[in-house]
Amino acid sequence: TLPSRRQWLGSQHPLTQTLDEIKRIFAGMGFSIATGPEIEDDYHNFEALNFPVDHPARDMQDTFFISDTMMLRTHTTPVQIRLMEGGKPPIRAIMPGRVYRNEAISARSYCIFHQVDGIYVDTQVTFKELKGTLVSFAKQFYGSSLKYRFRPSFFPFTEPSAEMDITCYLCGGKGCRVCKA
Numbered sequence: 605t606l607p608s609r610r611q612w613l614g615s616q617h618p619l620t621q622t623l624d625e626i627k628r629i630f631a632g633m634g635f636s637i638a639t640g641p642e643i644e645d646d647y648h649n650f651e652a653l654n655f656p657v658d659h660p661a662r663d664m665q666d667t668f669f670i671s672d673t674m675m676l677r678t679h680t681t682p683v684q685i686r687l688m689e690g691g692k693p694p695i696r697a698i699m700p701g702r703v704y705r706n707e708a709i710s711a712r713s714y715c716i717f718h719q720v721d722g723i724y725v726d727t728q729v730t731f732k733e734l735k736g737t738l739v740s741f742a743k744q745f746y747g748s749s750l751k752y753r754f755r756p757s758f759f760p761f762t763e764p765s766a767e768m769d770i771t772c773y774l775c776g777g778k779g780c781r782v783c784k785a
Contacts (some may be wrong), residue, residue: 616764619718623700629744630698633737638697640683642704642731648682668704668715675741676704680721687723694726731766738768746773 616624627637635637640648650662660666666682667675683699699721707713724733735754743750750770772783 623704623720625733625745626700626741627698629741630722633740634696635724636697637654638683638687638699639701640677640680640686640699642677642702643670644677644682646675648685649675649677649679652685655679668706677701678705679703680719684721684723688725694724696724696726698722731764734766735768741783742768742770746770751777 631637642675650659655661667678670784672675679704680701681700684697687695687697689725701743702716703719703720704716707715709715722737724737738754742752750773752771753769755769757765757767771777772780774780774782
C-alpha cells in the first residue's frame with residue numbers, strides 16, 4: 605500500500621550523444637560504421653601503417669603495452685587495415701572508438717580519448733571529394749557559418765595527406781578560454 609519509488613529518468617552521456625551525431629552525419633553521406641578491438645597487436649597498430657621500428661609512438665612512454673606485441677590501441681586506424689584485409693573496394697567507412705595514449709593528464713589532455721577515422725577506397729576518388737566530405741561534415745556538425753582551412757600534411761600511412769582546421773565553435777576564432785586564439 606506504500607507509494608512506489610520515484611522513477612529517475614536518465615539520459616545519454618555527452619560523448620555518446622556526440623558520437624551518435626557524428627555517425628548519423630557520416631551515415632547520411634553513405635559511410636558505414638566499423639569497429640575493432642581496443643587491445644591491438646603490433647602489426648595492425650604500427651607495422652601495417654608504416655610506422656618504423658624506431659618511431660616515437662612505439663616507445664613505452666607513449667603507448668600502453670600489455671606485452672611485447674600487444675597494446676591498447678593508440679588510434680582507430682588499425683580498423684582500416686582490418687577492413688581492407690577482409691573486403692574488397694569500394695570501402696567507405698568511419699571508425700569511431702576509444703584510444704589510449706600515455707599522456708600527462710591535465711584539463712586538456714587525458715590518457716583515454718575518442719577518435720573517428722575514415723576511409724574511402726575506390727576508383728576515381730579525388731582530394732576534392734575528401735575536402736567536400738570534411739567540409740560537409742564540419743558544417744553539419746558545427747554550423748554553416750564555420751570557417752575552415754584545408755592544408756597539406758604528412759602521415760606515414762597515407763600519401764598524399766591533408767589536415768583540416770576549423771574556427772573555434774564557441775567564439776568563432778575571436779579568442780576564448782577554449783581556443784586561446
